[in-house]
Amino acid sequence: MPRELFEKELAELQDDVLILGSMAEKAVVDSVEALRSADLEWSQRIIEEDLAINKKRFDIEESALFVIASQQPLATDLRAVMSALMIITDLERIGDHAEGIASINLRLGESEDLPRRMGYIPAMADRAIAMLRDSLNAYVERNVDEARRVCDADDEVDRLQDAVYDEAFRGMIEDPTKIERNTYYLWTAHNLERIADRCTNICERVIYLVTGRMEEINVSKY
Amino acid sequence: MSIRVRSTAPTDERSREALRGRPAAEHRPSENVARPEGDLAFSISDLNLWYSGKQALTGVGLDIPRKMVTALIGPSGCGKSTLLRCLNRMNDLIPGVTIEGTVTYRNANIYGSEVDPVEVRRRIGMVFQKPNPFPKSIYDNVAFGARVNGFRGNLDDLVESSLKRAALWEEVKDDLKKSGLALSGGQQQRLCIARALANNPDVILMDEPCSALDPIATLRIEDLMRELATDYTIVVVTHNMQQAARVSDYTAFMLTDEEITGQLIEYAPTETMFTQPADQRTEAYISGRFG
Numbered sequence: 001m002p003r004e005l006f007e008k009e010l011a012e013l014q015d016d017v018l019i020l021g022s023m024a025e026k027a028v029v030d031s032v033e034a035l036r037s038a039d040l041e042w043s044q045r046i047i048e049e050d051l052a053i054n055k056k057r058f059d060i061e062e063s064a065l066f067v068i069a070s071q072q073p074l075a076t077d078l079r080a081v082m083s084a085l086m087i088i089t090d091l092e093r094i095g096d097h098a099e100g101i102a103s104i105n106l107r108l109g110e111s112e113d114l115p116r117r118m119g120y121i122p123a124m125a126d127r128a129i130a131m132l133r134d135s136l137n138a139y140v141e142r143n144v145d146e147a148r149r150v151c152d153a154d155d156e157v158d159r160l161q162d163a164v165y166d167e168a169f170r171g172m173i174e175d176p177t178k179i180e181r182n183t184y185y186l187w188t189a190h191n192l193e194r195i196a197d198r199c200t201n202i203c204e205r206v207i208y209l210v211t212g213r214m215e216e217i218n219v220s221k222y
Numbered sequence: 223m224s225i226r227v228r229s230t231a232p233t234d235e236r237s238r239e240a241l242r243g244r245p246a247a248e249h250r251p252s253e254n255v256a257r258p259e260g261d262l263a264f265s266i267s268d269l270n271l272w273y274s275g276k277q278a279l280t281g282v283g284l285d286i287p288r289k290m291v292t293a294l295i296g297p298s299g300c301g302k303s304t305l306l307r308c309l310n311r312m313n314d315l316i317p318g319v320t321i322e323g324t325v326t327y328r329n330a331n332i333y334g335s336e337v338d339p340v341e342v343r344r345r346i347g348m349v350f351q352k353p354n355p356f357p358k359s360i361y362d363n364v365a366f367g368a369r370v371n372g373f374r375g376n377l378d379d380l381v382e383s384s385l386k387r388a389a390l391w392e393e394v395k396d397d398l399k400k401s402g403l404a405l406s407g408g409q410q411q412r413l414c415i416a417r418a419l420a421n422n423p424d425v426i427l428m429d430e431p432c433s434a435l436d437p438i439a440t441l442r443i444e445d446l447m448r449e450l451a452t453d454y455t456i457v458v459v460t461h462n463m464q465q466a467a468r469v470s471d472y473t474a475f476m477l478t479d480e481e482i483t484g485q486l487i488e489y490a491p492t493e494t495m496f497t498q499p500a501d502q503r504t505e506a507y508i509s510g511r512f513g
Contacts (some may be wrong), residue, residue, distance in 0.1 A: 002511070003511065072463075074496050075504075075505045075509050078497060079498075
């Protein structure tokens with residue numbers, strides 16, 4: 001006995017999660033690029049566009065609640081709806097971290113007109129964005145192995161975060177006039193590190209969705 | 223394995239074979255059967271049942287924990303009501319039934335020749351799908367079993383405590399002489415539960431107890447089931463998956479397929495059953511893909 005309407009609603013829910021994922025990914029990519037190019041207007045737009053990410057998250061949440069109320073899902077279906085609800089929370093927070101990077105750019109713009117200190121930021125951003133894409137692929141494909149691989153990649157982001165700490169603190173000690181600039185460097189790295197952590201959360205939900213087991217896969221040291 | 227054959231049935235082996243009909247297709251017991259910890263109310267082992275040669279249960283084995291709610295679910299014709307009725311020998315009342323296997327209750331096989339089925343049914347009460355109060359007063363409905371059994375205590379106290387336990391007392395205490403049939407459907411069902419409780423049972427079997435009730439009355443019965451589970455073992459047959467998920471501690475999923483009738487597919491703590499069932503057939507049934 002197929003449940004056509006229910007299947008359609010579940011498919012739409014997943015599509016909406018992916019749309020939110022692409023919105024969050026664009027925000028992260030743009031925020032780092034706007035920072036690199038010291039484009040304050042672009043960063044301002046990213047901050048404004050975060051409202052759309054927040055709204056999309058609430059819209060999906062509403063749809064998911066209606067699916068629960070009307071279809072009363074159980075077993076894999078229930079896990080699919082619950083996973084979608086958890087994943088959109090992480091995606092919305094990833095959007096907030098992108099907004100955080102955009103805000104850093106605006107603060108830097110107010111205080112100085114220097115090239116941004118990028119250091120390890122592009123490398124961290126590349127890895128965090130790849131983790132986001134791969135975690136959403138694992139979600140669509142219900143691929144536990146891929147989800148675990150994404151979680152492993154978080155170690156490299158943590159390692160880069162260590163390097164940023166070393167570099168920033170050394171910079172602060174060597175030249176106290178650059179404390180503020182190095183602080184923003186640290187904040188930017190912290191936002192990217194949190195994005196990577198959110199991706200491991202998404203992967204934990206993928207594993208739960210497929211296996212029914214809740215596992216803490218990768219405890220970040222940050 | 224002990225064998226119990228209805229006294230009305232032929233007792234020689236050839237006739238017994240004829241009654242059973244063709245042998246069941248090869249049946250391997252499910253591997254997905256949990257073993258509840260703690261005290262058990264029933265231990266069912268390799269239970270087979272035939273109605274006039276037509277097999278209705280095949281190799282069912284599971285342990286039912288004491289003072290908990292166990293739900294039996296499955297599509298129509300899967301044998302869940304048949305299994306329920308095996309637990310207090312209600313199937314004995316059906317002509318042409320043959321039962322093999324054991325149902326251990328209080329360390330004795332209830333199908334043993336020395337066991338009195340009437341005493342079994344007193345200890346293991348039953349509530350049916352359609353409320354079936356006697357055409358008597360509320361008081362007499364509850365007192366009926368006690369009177370029949372020669373109860374020597376205070377009948378008023380027994381009626382009051384039974385109605386209180388069935389969460390009906392406050393609604394009827396001023397009108398105990400009113401006919402039981404004048405109550406609402408939900409009240410009638412609680413009256414039947416009070417009537418069962420008045421016999422001081424260990425176990426209450428419920429066969430789709432809410433299917434004739436509206437949603438509010440259903441929720442009241444479900445609340446009552448949870449309350450009663452502190453003192454009684456409850457086994458409930460239900461078609462309502464959400465109800466099984468809400469009220470039960472353990473859930474058994476049964477199925478009849480092309481090959482095997484009335485088999486136990488999976489038995490697990492309810493939380494596990496409804497979030498991560500082990501068997502694909504359980505998953506398909508509880509998620510509404512068939513049945």
